Amino acid sequence: MANALPPSGNPAVDYLIDATQRTILFFDTLRERSREYQEHMAKKAPHVLHFPFEPVRDGRRLERPVNYGLIRILPAAATPTDPQKRPIVVIDPRAGHGPGIGGFKPDSEIGVALASGHPCYFVGFLTEPVEGQTVLDVVDALAAFVAEVAGRHPDAEGAPLVIGNCQAGWAVAMAAAARPAAFGPLLLAGAPLAYWQGTHGHAPMRYTGGLAGGTWLTAMAGDLGAGTFDGGWLVSNFENMNPANTFWTKQYRLWSRIDTEAPRYLEFERWWGGHALLGAQEMQWIADELFVGNRLVSGGIRANDGTRIDLRNVKGPIVVFCSKGDDITPPPQALGWILELYRDVDDIRAHDQTIVYSVHDETGHLGIFVSGAVAKKEHREFTSNIDLIDVLPPGLFEAVLTRAGPDTPNAHLVAGEWVLHFEPRTLDDIRALGCNDEEDDRRFAAVSRLSDINLGLYRTFLQPWIRAAVTPEMAQTMRRLQPARLPYEMFGQKNDAFEALQDLAKLVRAHRRPAPPDNPFLQAQQLFSDMMVAALENWRETRDGAVEQAFLGIYGQPFLQALLGLRASDEPPRARPGDAPEHRAFVQAQEEALRGRIGQGTPADALIRALAWVITPGGRVDERTFAALKILREEHPHCHDATLAAFKARVREQTAILRQDDDAAIEALPALLPDEARAGFVPMLRHLAEAAGPPVPASAERLARIEKLLDGSGQQPVPAAPPSPPAPPAAEPSAALPRRVAPRTRRPRARKGPA
Structure with missing residues (x-):
């Protein structure tokens, strides 16, 4: 605002001019957003990665082709990778948006990995699926990509760390369970694995399938898309969770701070508006087997080769990162699978598994893998201490971070600004985060059975007619009119009105006249915004409460449960995987x-x-x-x-x-x-x-x-919290122990393969 003009001295006039100018610049920003959207979607492989890369493997050339690909992130000259450090593979969710959010900006999962000297790889995808690909094909592809990375780094100390964000988390867990040999530790960030779990009054999205009568609407959406499912519908579901932000706060923030907010807004919207497509059969499988069927934690899913996918077969440590502020994947859905697979911690140890979890207090779903603050803290600490996580004994641990300071004992042994330690936990600690009781499980089991019935009725009586009526051209038109896509399409049309808007915005920027911060009308504006947010929040709480009560009331009826084949309450509503x-x-x-x-x-x-x-x-x-x-x-x-x-x-x-x-x-x-x-x-x-x-x-x-x-060695104790690593007293060093413990330069090793 170098050309900002001084205020007139009349608060009403100053505010009116300011508000009018902001409105013009606001709509010009929406025009710019649509222009960038069209350019982005016109690319052969649209993504929002911040880092340069080189392709490694194309999933379309696999035996069972998929629209995924493996790339290597190229490190900057100032931060070369260490061939002895384990490689890190970041996999983004295919949940409506395009790829790249894990490397969206310098302070990101990829940025942290590169800064720590780890070779880094990324698995992305194209916006359109390969015809006929299935979720199990994608799982096989992920396993092949991780094996490829492991083979490219034979000198690395440890198998690859694989980070699965959101829906990529369950896909990675399935791949590691089916092909455990190639995988090292797994970091599942905001990843739902136990889809029925939750607490009353929170995370109402888990009730959606029940109130829709099951997954038949998913099948219809795929048929209306001529065999493809528009990821925009997943984005719409996400946006509907927080109407205050969707319908007011996001736009108001841009409008009220138009002089500074536009670049940040446009940067995020490049990803948020980059909607991707899924195959209809892929989305149907996800809805049937996972969201409604919840069959991943019951061992009811088999890989393409017939192998039963049991999460207890994962050999590397599993790190689960979730947040109490996440309504999409709340902690019970991120961690409830532990309760469903294991009787107690001894059972975890008997399966030789190490499970580490960390629960953030407030960040939202996207913040888990988008927030720069989270990347600088949690992701940096997990990456820096991944070798420690890899050697933890079997059991259940919570990762706890405390800030290092001048009084921290042996601070020279701390990798960053935070001290990471692991507290042993029991299954009761997971239960304390919230979980279903048996009555809740019976309700969701009833939904699963009703869903199968309704889906069968739809496929028998409606599906043939819809498939015969829908053409590819009709499907394309409906996609452009989809509520999440329409705003990007609407402001992207080339016409005289938008060209005039662009010229007018240039004139406004040249003669910008912002109102002073103490303008009373600005204060009234903020008050009105707060009232709007409060009203939308009240509406959301009322809606969510009504949805929950309707779900609990309908599917809690013993008559309906009996009609759907659920037996007496003394019989578990669903099978749990047993021990062979x-x-x-x-x-x-x-x-x-x-x-x-x-x-x-x-x-x-x-x-x-x-x-x-x-x-x-x-x-x-x-x-x-x-x-x-x-x-x-x-x-x-x-x-x-x-x-x-x-x-x-x-x-x-x-x-x-x-x-x-x-x-x-x-x-x-x-x-x-x-x-x-x-x-x-x-x-x-x-x-x-x-x-x-x-x-x-x-x-x-x-x-x-x-x-x-040991009959006393006669040695004096080492002082607590020494300023530097102490040395044992002068004595003949043993053949088994070093004379002292001190930092040293890493011994280089001969490289046996490509970086």
């Missing part, structure tokens, strides 16, 4: 084998066993402990060439031995430590135990017991 006899036998055999290995192992095994036992009373695993242990692993003369996978296996075995009989396991430590390996053992153990701060009294007692058990 082979798996139970395998777990029992493993436990017996572990008990036989209590007295076996190396000095390195002894150190990990002792450390795990000592820090257990503190109830957390801290990134500083792992950082110190990682330095030890690199400096250890017999371990610095060991792979992260081998280190992970050692940690898991020793923690499993402790779970079998921790008292016997600790008493067996002398058998694992020859005399020459004991001299520096206790000081090193103490140093590692105190890396995260002074140990709790119970941990100190355990340290003392180990020292006494």
Whole structure:
């Protein structure tokens, strides 16, 4: 506003001029939005990625072709990738919008990965599906892409970290369950996996299928699209969740701040308006099998090769990131699958799974993978500490972040501004976030059965007529008139009126006269806006409450449930996946084998066993402990060439031995430590135990017991929270432990394949 003119001194005149100018600039911004929309959609492969890239693999050339593709993100010269760091694969949701939101701006999931030196890949898609492709074909393609990435980085310490945003999360989880070998840790950001779960008074979208009578409307939408499903309808459903923002706040913010808001608005709208299409059979499968059927968590889905997709088969750690402010994927839907698959934490451990979750307090659904603040905090910490997550023992943990400060013990071991630690949790902690009771499950089971009936009736009596009547031209016209697309189409027409608007906007910018901030009419304007937001919020709450009460009342009727084939209330409304006899036998055999290995192992095994036992009373695993242990692993003369996978296996075995009989396991430590390996053992153990701060009294007692058990080394304790990594007292170094723990330069390795 370098050419801004001074106010006239009359508040009414100043406001009238300002409001008129803002209105002209507002509609000119909508015109510009439509112009960019048309240019964007005219591209062969529209996307909003901020980063340069090179293609790697085209999904249309797979045995079962899909409209997906794998690309490699090119790092900047200032931040080259480290070939020894595990690659990161970001996969965007195909939920109505086009690809690129995971790398939408510098502070994003991709930006964080590149800044940390990880090779980074992205899986995107075209706006139109390949004819005949299915969801299971997409799952196979994702598995093939991740295997491709793993093969391109043979020197990396660890299999790829795969980030699945929103609906990409369940697709990635299915791929990792069907083809677990190629996948490393999974980060599921805002991804729904348990579609029935929720709490009363929240997340009313889960009731939509019931009030629509099931998924027959999805089938009709696909037929009206001549075999394609318009992603604009998914966007409309999203927008209807928050009418205050959709119908007022977003537009008002642009209009009231037109001099500064337009660039940010247009940047986001490039993605928000880039609607994509799905195959009708894809969307129908998603609605039938997932949204209404909820068959992913019951083991009722099979891959193309007949493999049963069981999420308990995922081998890498599963990190779930969700938010209490997310109405699209609330925490119960992001985490409820844990309750549906496992009896307790011991059951999680029996399946050798590590599950980590983090619940944000307020960010919305898009903020989970769009917000720069979230990228700088949660995503950066997950990325920086992914090796720690990968070696966590089996179990359930909550990731907790606390800001590092001058008083943080051993702050030099912290990777960023936040200290990440993992608190052990139980299934009751998940239940506390909200979950269904059995009556709720019976209601949703009734919806699933009614949906199958209505879908069968539609396919028998209506579908043939609709398919015969709809032509591709009619489907294209209906897409252009779709409510989410229409505003972009409407302001994009080339005519004299919009050309005149563009010229008028140039004149306004040259003679801009904003009203002073203390103008009373501006204050009245803001008051009116607040009233509009409050009214729309009240309407939303009334609507959502009515929807919930209608759903609960209709599908809670015993007569309707009985009519749909649901039996007495003492019978579970749906089957839960059970344990195969082979798996139970395998777990029992493993436990017996572990008990036989209590007295076996190396000095390195002894150190990990002792450390795990000592820090257990503190109830957390801290990134500083792992950082110190990682330095030890690199400096250890017999371990610095060991792979992260081998280190992970050692940690898991020793923690499993402790779970079998921790008292016997600790008493067996002398058998694992020859005399020459004991001299520096206790000081090193103490140093590692105190890396995260002074140990709790119970941990100190355990340290003392180990020292006494090893007949006392005579060493002095390492001071708590030292300013730099302490060294053991001058003594003959053992063959198993380094003389000191200190940071060192990474040893380069010969590369065996392309970056």
